[in-house]
Amino acid sequence: MFLTPVQTIIMILAVMAGTQLTRWLPFILFPENKKPPEVVLYLGKVLPAAVMGLLVVYCLRNTNFLQAPHGVPEVLAVAAVAALHWWKGNVLVSIAGGTALYMLLVQVIFA
Amino acid sequence: MSKTNPAVRWGRLLRTAFPATVPVMTGFLVLGFAYGVLMDTKGYGPLWSTLMSLLAFGGSMQYVAITLLTTVFDPIQAFLLSVMVNARHLFYGLALLEKYKGLGKVRGFLIFALCDETFSLVSTVEPPADVDRKDFYLGVSILNYGYWVLATAVGGLMGDLIPFDTTGLDFALTALFVVLFMEQWKxxxxxxxxxxxxxxxxxxxxxxxxxxxxxxxxxxxxxxxxxxxxxxxx
Structure with missing residues (x-):
């Protein structure tokens, strides 16, 4: 441990406070009993799809396409997930298949 | 909710939400475990890592916080950095204003435990027809939060004792987002x-x-x- 127990607790509470602020702020700004402005309702409708795209890219943000294996495992595994999902439409099959392929690629084939 | 036996109700609530959370479970068990192990190697044992997961639940920021716990004490920086790293939650809240309306007592917990994965499921997956919407949201939130906290504790306790190579298993979360993106795309x-x-x-x-x-x-x-x-x- 680098910090004292009291300092550590303060740090945990600081991280908690920052994180919770980001979770509560929208609900505090637009309380349940009042109808939010149209713009906010519109954002609420379109954001899930946009955020899902952001999260896919975010998960892959540390992939290095310039160095071997040039992101090949990531690209193949994402393609496998998409193909499985398009073909079978079963969430668990798509995720398990893609993850198994990815593990095989990074542990055995491109190890 | 009707006045059934609480144990039966909770069991049903978790069972109906469980299938949707299996990919999250896979990812969280790996990443939460790794978090507990990493904290342990920095001298913060299972009590500390579990406390962090319980209170400051939020995967990527907890990893960032490891760096903050091993340098000069600066809680203001920790607070500001948590706001920035977690700023995407602002969008989740905006997107869930309508869905999380009128849910009474459980709403506070749903907001407290709102993470990338819970948001993705709640905003994309339709609850099974015979399940109350509120129960589904609550089940997903409790399970995802529980996986993370539990995995952290186990990681902190067991250290580096896992018997097989888990490299790449956390791809399950990437795959989950790809699938949910396609569901939105439909x-x-x-x-x-x-x-x-x-x-x-x-x-x-x-x-x-x-x-x-x-x-x-x-x-x-x-x-x-x-x-x-x-x-x-x-």
Whole structure:
């Protein structure tokens, strides 16, 4: 441990406070009993799809396409997930298949 | 909710939400475990790592916080950094204002435990027909939170004792987001937003780099989506 127990607790509470602020702020700004402005309702409708795209890219943000294996495992595994999902439409099959392929690629084939 | 036996009710609630959370479980068990192990190697045993997971639940920020716990004590910096790293939650809240309306007592917990994975499931997956919407949201939130806390504790206790190579298992979370993106894509009216999300994130990644991409991507997304609003409405 680098910090004292009291300092550590303060740090945990600081991280908690920052994180919770980001979770509560929208609900505090637009309380349940009042109808939010149209713009906010519109954002609420379109954001899930946009955020899902952001999260896919975010998960892959540390992939290095310039160095071997040039992101090949990531690209193949994402393609496998998409193909499985398009073909079978079963969430668990798509995720398990893609993850198994990815593990095989990074542990055995491109190890 | 009817007045059934609480144990039966809770059991049913968790059972109906469980299938949707299996991919999250896979990812969280690996990443939560790794978090507990990492904290332990920095001298913060299972009590500390579990306390952090319980109170400051939020995967990527907890990893960032490891760095903060091993340098000069600076809680203000920790607070500001948590706000920035977790700024994407602002969008989740906006998107869930309607869904999380009128849920009474459980609403506080749903907001407290709102993470990327819970948001993705709650906003994309329809609860089974015979299940109360509130029960589904609550079940998903409790399970995802529980996986993370439990995995942290086990990681902190066991250290580096896992018997097989888990490298790449956390790809389950990437795969989950890919699948949920495709589910969103099925609806024609979501395609403009989905494509906007991908393009803005890639642009932000290229310009600002892996560790700084989220906030620029969010701003860019908001600008384009608001600009596209007129086009869609007219």
């Amino acid at each position: 609806k024609r009216e979501n395609r403009f937003a989905g494509a906007t999300g991908i393009v803005c994130a890639v642009v932000a990644l290229v310009i600002f780099g892996a560790e700084q991409m989220v906030i620029p991507a969010m701003i860019l997304m908001a600008v384009i989506l608001l600009g596209g609003r007129k086009r869609v409405c007219s």
